[in-house]
Amino acid sequence: MIRAVSHVAAMGAYALADLGGPDTVSLAQNESAFPASPAAIAAGKAMLDQMPLYPDPEWPDLRGAIAETHGLEPETILCGAGSMELIGCLIRAFAGAGDQVLGTDYGYAFVASASAQVQAVYAKAHEEDLTVSVDNILAAVTSATRIVFLCNPGNPTGTLIPNTEITRLRDTLPEDVMLVVDQAYAEFADRLEDPAEIFNLVKRSDTVVMRTLSKAYGLAGARAGWGYFPPAIAAEVRKLLNPNNISIPSQAMAAAALRDQAHMRDVVAKTAAIRDGFADGCRALGLTVPQSHTNFVLIRFADADAATRVDAALRQEGLLMRGMGGYGLADCLRATICSQHVMDRALTVLKGVLK
Numbered sequence: 001m002i003r004a005v006s007h008v009a010a011m012g013a014y015a016l017a018d019l020g021g022p023d024t025v026s027l028a029q030n031e032s033a034f035p036a037s038p039a040a041i042a043a044g045k046a047m048l049d050q051m052p053l054y055p056d057p058e059w060p061d062l063r064g065a066i067a068e069t070h071g072l073e074p075e076t077i078l079c080g081a082g083s084m085e086l087i088g089c090l091i092r093a094f095a096g097a098g099d100q101v102l103g104t105d106y107g108y109a110f111v112a113s114a115s116a117q118v119q120a121v122y123a124k125a126h127e128e129d130l131t132v133s134v135d136n137i138l139a140a141v142t143s144a145t146r147i148v149f150l151c152n153p154g155n156p157t158g159t160l161i162p163n164t165e166i167t168r169l170r171d172t173l174p175e176d177v178m179l180v181v182d183q184a185y186a187e188f189a190d191r192l193e194d195p196a197e198i199f200n201l202v203k204r205s206d207t208v209v210m211r212t213l214s215k216a217y218g219l220a221g222a223r224a225g226w227g228y229f230p231p232a233i234a235a236e237v238r239k240l241l242n243p244n245n246i247s248i249p250s251q252a253m254a255a256a257a258l259r260d261q262a263h264m265r266d267v268v269a270k271t272a273a274i275r276d277g278f279a280d281g282c283r284a285l286g287l288t289v290p291q292s293h294t295n296f297v298l299i300r301f302a303d304a305d306a307a308t309r310v311d312a313a314l315r316q317e318g319l320l321m322r323g324m325g326g327y328g329l330a331d332c333l334r335a336t337i338c339s340q341h342v343m344d345r346a347l348t349v350l351k352g353v354l355k
């Protein structure tokens with residue numbers, strides 16, 4: 001019999017969202033409710049005749065667009081087939097068997113999976129009131145801790161901690177512990193917290209910042225994420241990346257999307273308006289919804305049973321939210337913000353079940 005190595009055989013498959021049938025409207029994967037910039041779509045189409053070629057392994061145009069947009073040095077930006085690829089390579093390069101990778105209660109599930117791939121131990125620092133606690137992270141650090149992952153704003157909570165707290169975390173963590181700040185939803189919070197402050201931490205040479213085109217830019221299907229790395233960390237991660245990781249049209253779409261900041265800001269504003277109205281509608285039904293700084297909301301029901309009943313009723317209507325049992329939040333559902341019409345339908349279902 002052909003056997004996998006034992007730690008892979010012992011692993012579960014990465015738990016992707018249940019997407020329902022072909023007629024189901026997904027509110028489950030935090031995809032954008034709005035199309036990408038028309039300039040991005042045109043740029044992708046214009047590249048289709050390049051498909052016999054391998055994509056540029058240095059992503060020069062995309063890196064240039066990221067550097068211009070955020071005022072960063074292009075040399076230490078790495079691009080991935082989604083930031084998932086970068087997170088996986090970073091863990092493979094900097095954690096091994098028995099090392100600890102430290103996240104938080106409701107941190108990104110993929111980090112746990114990538115840690116298991118290298119037999120590192122994934123530990124979680126407690127969050128307080130569905131919000132990351134820097135003190136609890138610091139208290140959970142041990143001599144085995146190699147990497148701390150902090151998602152801000154958080155997924156699935158949507159909550160935000162201030163940059164001053166992230167700086168305090170970095171200043172207090174041991175220097176041989178890497179801090180990774182996953183900012184997959186930062187475009188929804190960049191008005192509140194100056195992104196330059198977090199990018200500046202990278203200069204310390206022990207901190208990495210991750211971003212993605214998958215959420216606010218509406219390009220989840222393009223598989224384009226990026227990170228800002230200290231040079232020595234970038235050099236190691238680079239060795240593990242798939243050399244031609246982002247397709248030619250995807251690189252072009254991502255670069256054009258970044259150069260159309262007006263479109264992204266418009267999408268963020270429209271999404272936030274629908275989100276805040278939907279959250280208020282849920283609160284009016286007596287539900288708990290933490291203030292979200294993302295394109296989704298976490299809805300807390302009276303108990304797991306109520307969440308299950310709502311989930312079933314939504315499915316009856318062809319709507320699918322994300323169950324949160326895997327995060328120990330069986331009394332919650334996470335709802336990606338879709339069009340106003342879809343959110344109105346969802347709220348009607350909630351009202352019907354909870355009345």
Ligand SMILES: *Cc1c(COP(=O)(O)O)cnc(C)c1O
Pocket residue numbers: 030081082083084085108151155182184211212213214215220223224225
């Ligand atoms: C969506 C998401 C990402 C980005 O994933 P991609 O691979 O870039 O599509 C990263 N972290 C978190 C927490 C996310 O929700």
